[in-house]
Amino acid sequence: MEFFRSHVLVCSGVNCSFRGSRSVRAALVEEIRAQGLDKEVRVIETGCFGLCEAGPVMVIYPEAVHYCRVVPDDVKEIVEEHLRKGRIVDRLLYKGEAQVKGVQTWRQIDFYSRQKRVVLRNCGLIDPDSIDEYIAREGYEALGRALRMQPMEVIQAVKDSGLRGRGGAGFPTGLKWDFTARAAGDQKYLICNADEGEPGTFKDRLILEGDPHSVIEGMAIAAYAIGASKGFIYFRGEYKLSIDRLTHALEQARAYGLLGKNIFDSGFSFDIEIKVGAGAYVCGEETALINSMEGKRGEPRFKPPYPASVGLWGKPTCVNNVETLANIPSIIRQGADWFRSIGTAKCPGTKVFTLTGNINNAGLIEVPMGITLREVVYDIGGGIPHGRAFKMAQTGGTSGGCLPEALLDVPMDIDSLATAGSALGSGALMIMDDSHCIIDVVKCFLQFFRHESCGQCTPCREGTQRLYELVDKISRMEATEKDVELIRRLARTMEDASLCALGQTAPFPVLTTMRFFPEEYEAHIVHGMCPAGVCAAASQIA
Amino acid sequence: MKMKSLDELKKLREKAQETIRLREQEEGTKIVVGMGTCGIAAGAREVMLALVDELQKKNLKDVVVTQTGCAGLCEKEPLVDVIRPGEPKITYGYMTAEKARSMVTSHIVNGQVIGEYVIAREDSGD
Amino acid sequence: MAIAKEQLDSAEKRVLQIVSRYGANEEHLLQILHDVQADDNSLSEAELIQVARAMDIPLSRVYGVATFYSMYSVRPRGKFIIRICESAPCHITGAQSVIRAFEQALGIKMGETTKDRKFTLEYTSCLGVCGVAPAVMINDRVYGNLTPDKVQEVLSACEND
Ligand SMILES: Cc1cc2nc3c(=O)[nH]c(=O)nc-3n(C[C@H](O)[C@H](O)[C@H](O)COP(=O)(O)O)c2cc1C
Ligand code: FES
Ligand code: FES
Numbered sequence: 100m101e102f103f104r105s106h107v108l109v110c111s112g113v114n115c116s117f118r119g120s121r122s123v124r125a126a127l128v129e130e131i132r133a134q135g136l137d138k139e140v141r142v143i144e145t146g147c148f149g150l151c152e153a154g155p156v157m158v159i160y161p162e163a164v165h166y167c168r169v170v171p172d173d174v175k176e177i178v179e180e181h182l183r184k185g186r187i188v189d190r191l192l193y194k195g196e197a198q199v200k201g202v203q204t205w206r207q208i209d210f211y212s213r214q215k216r217v218v219l220r221n222c223g224l225i226d227p228d229s230i231d232e233y234i235a236r237e238g239y240e241a242l243g244r245a246l247r248m249q250p251m252e253v254i255q256a257v258k259d260s261g262l263r264g265r266g267g268a269g270f271p272t273g274l275k276w277d278f279t280a281r282a283a284g285d286q287k288y289l290i291c292n293a294d295e296g297e298p299g300t301f302k303d304r305l306i307l308e309g310d311p312h313s314v315i316e317g318m319a320i321a322a323y324a325i326g327a328s329k330g331f332i333y334f335r336g337e338y339k340l341s342i343d344r345l346t347h348a349l350e351q352a353r354a355y356g357l358l359g360k361n362i363f364d365s366g367f368s369f370d371i372e373i374k375v376g377a378g379a380y381v382c383g384e385e386t387a388l389i390n391s392m393e394g395k396r397g398e399p400r401f402k403p404p405y406p407a408s409v410g411l412w413g414k415p416t417c418v419n420n421v422e423t424l425a426n427i428p429s430i431i432r433q434g435a436d437w438f439r440s441i442g443t444a445k446c447p448g449t450k451v452f453t454l455t456g457n458i459n460n461a462g463l464i465e466v467p468m469g470i471t472l473r474e475v476v477y478d479i480g481g482g483i484p485h486g487r488a489f490k491m492a493q494t495g496g497t498s499g500g501c502l503p504e505a506l507l508d509v510p511m512d513i514d515s516l517a518t519a520g521s522a523l524g525s526g527a528l529m530i531m532d533d534s535h536c537i538i539d540v541v542k543c544f545l546q547f548f549r550h551e552s553c554g555q556c557t558p559c560r561e562g563t564q565r566l567y568e569l570v571d572k573i574s575r576m577e578a579t580e581k582d583v584e585l586i587r588r589l590a591r592t593m594e595d596a597s598l599c600a601l602g603q604t605a606p607f608p609v610l611t612t613m614r615f616f617p618e619e620y621e622a623h624i625v626h627g628m629c630p631a632g633v634c635a636a637a638s639q640i641a
Numbered sequence: 642m643k644m645k646s647l648d649e650l651k652k653l654r655e656k657a658q659e660t661i662r663l664r665e666q667e668e669g670t671k672i673v674v675g676m677g678t679c680g681i682a683a684g685a686r687e688v689m690l691a692l693v694d695e696l697q698k699k700n701l702k703d704v705v706v707t708q709t710g711c712a713g714l715c716e717k718e719p720l721v722d723v724i725r726p727g728e729p730k731i732t733y734g735y736m737t738a739e740k741a742r743s744m745v746t747s748h749i750v751n752g753q754v755i756g757e758y759v760i761a762r763e764d765s766g767d
Numbered sequence: 768m769a770i771a772k773e774q775l776d777s778a779e780k781r782v783l784q785i786v787s788r789y790g791a792n793e794e795h796l797l798q799i800l801h802d803v804q805a806d807d808n809s810l811s812e813a814e815l816i817q818v819a820r821a822m823d824i825p826l827s828r829v830y831g832v833a834t835f836y837s838m839y840s841v842r843p844r845g846k847f848i849i850r851i852c853e854s855a856p857c858h859i860t861g862a863q864s865v866i867r868a869f870e871q872a873l874g875i876k877m878g879e880t881t882k883d884r885k886f887t888l889e890y891t892s893c894l895g896v897c898g899v900a901p902a903v904m905i906n907d908r909v910y911g912n913l914t915p916d917k918v919q920e921v922l923s924a925c926e927n928d
Binding site (some may be wrong): 102105106161162163184185231232237244247329355356399 | 660666678
């Protein structure tokens, strides 16, 4: 085997790719060859490091030096100075808000040192295109061990871990597996939900791109537990890049016999097929997703019956989120007690969040459940850019709630956020500074819902449209107190009568902002002014 | 190749771990080669390549070779620092590929500092 | 309105080829429509009829699917579909000004296609690249961190493709 004294890991996650990491990598390979270092230095494409805001990101081992915002023009200097002479290129180091001098190794950067990586343990460390590197990190060990257990023992282990679904609803994973395992029927299916349409969420894509085998392994274990021989990954149509990566990973797993017939000589057979959507947020809802996989319009079905008993083609089906499944191998390998030692009693483990909006370190992070919103925003997220003030954080994506500064100390776990009037949801976390108007973003949320409502049930189809119109009226300073009352009544109807959670949660952002930012509503309605100056500006332009 | 058992997986894993060890290391012995312009002129690259090769041959896994810029001792180049956890930093001067190889055997493997090559010793304050 | 026979005939061969690649099973309908649409970014009536025939599914069902998903279009579209994200993370990082810049540069409004059939402007929900918001997706490619200044550059990149 060849030995390289240095490994250069270049991020090939989507965000860095769009910032030009491919041309950086190409330039690097070229320059290393030109300087005759290609027998000593290896260049590896890896998954998202998380610090996407500072992309393209690159880490050079063995020193673990972390470079940010690298452009092809920097490459010559990196090779000449760092790789040849061992002199760190200071100007490319990560610098926090208050720091003048850069931080050298990624392990010292606050952004990383405060995280706890379980799901993302391999992201930014291995080459996702190499199953060998995954195996080097204990990959597929859990599958081998699970296949020596009884399916019910596997389910028990997941139950004991307390893992709850990471797709939004937070349903206990072990219990869901148990239902599917006990459902009558020989043919059962496992579906990995990679639809990921929640605005502000891109974790599933980066997990699948950065460590595809952790999801494949998780799926194989889940399938064994519930008694499925066939699995699917449902991607949203926009995720072409991830689909290619995953196809490659599936081929590798098959070549090693980790998918296919008689895995590890256990008698268990399982394979995975990729399905692709065509652009519809509602298809993330599990029954709509099943309809879409059957080639139909992605309209949610009535529940019950739940997919666990009547799912894909009428067969018992278990639908799990990407992140949920990526947790499974670690749980089997390290045990339920280990998993419970992370996070809170009711929400063990970690959560992957995507930080977006007005925040310095926009990107992907993984932290123990129960960490406070303040820690995430300031210690890891690096605070608000351009010296502006924090105004609002929306947790759980567009259907989540909007929290004010006074609630910055809320613990980020499923139950605490629900108690605070918001939701953990998919892990989207959007930060907004004081230059924005609450009414204006709420309008933006509602625009999303009226666009994405599938139109099947009236409360949701009509409700999302009317809600939008009412908030639009507020933004045009034409609303009265009566309209506010109307919003409340409409919201209640939608929550009670919508068929699926899309309609049920659509009023959420309106209700939480009415509760936490009443002064903004008052300003628009009573005083006819927009404190942030956004709404007035819009109407003047129109 | 289809894997049939956990043992086969383990074998593959051990092999594969070699590839990524470099990235997981947080502690362990560090060998630092001075790679300033003067160091390179004095033959530091040959020294470094010899070190890497020797470590590889001896299958020494917990040792990393890194580089550093000019240390200001240009006339004693090529310089090599050896930092072992909990021991003072040893700096060797006037290194050659030959000397580097024997240093690996006696210092890294057997813990015997080669006194005659040493030009500085410094307690690791950090 | 009846469809000309030539249109039906010309669609037939292509559609049959695509359908045979996946099989006529209804579960493959979405993928088949993706491929059928790939030539000109839209699904013509003739194409939908041929898909329905080849797969033995009622035309109304095929049409229902083609109009449900936002990536399909039954109206003619340009060679480059510029899908601008209007979800909140992009919204608060300046999507509005990017939208205006695209409209101005192309001389059309959102939802319209340029006369030369080159560009179509569409809204989309989150593209999952909010790390580089505001973002747009043009056919299969995503462009992020946009500002009004960069719009011209993005358009020229398409022209040169
Ligand atoms: C409108 C709507 C959209 C959803 N979108 C997603 C999604 O993109 N990804 C996802 O995993 N779950 C999504 N869900 C939740 C799924 O219905 C389902 O609960 C989840 O996939 C179950 O996996 P888990 O138990 O592992 O969380 C959505 C739900 C609704 C109502
Ligand atoms: S995509 Fe590169 S750091 Fe996130
Ligand atoms: S909000 Fe625009 S890409 Fe996610």
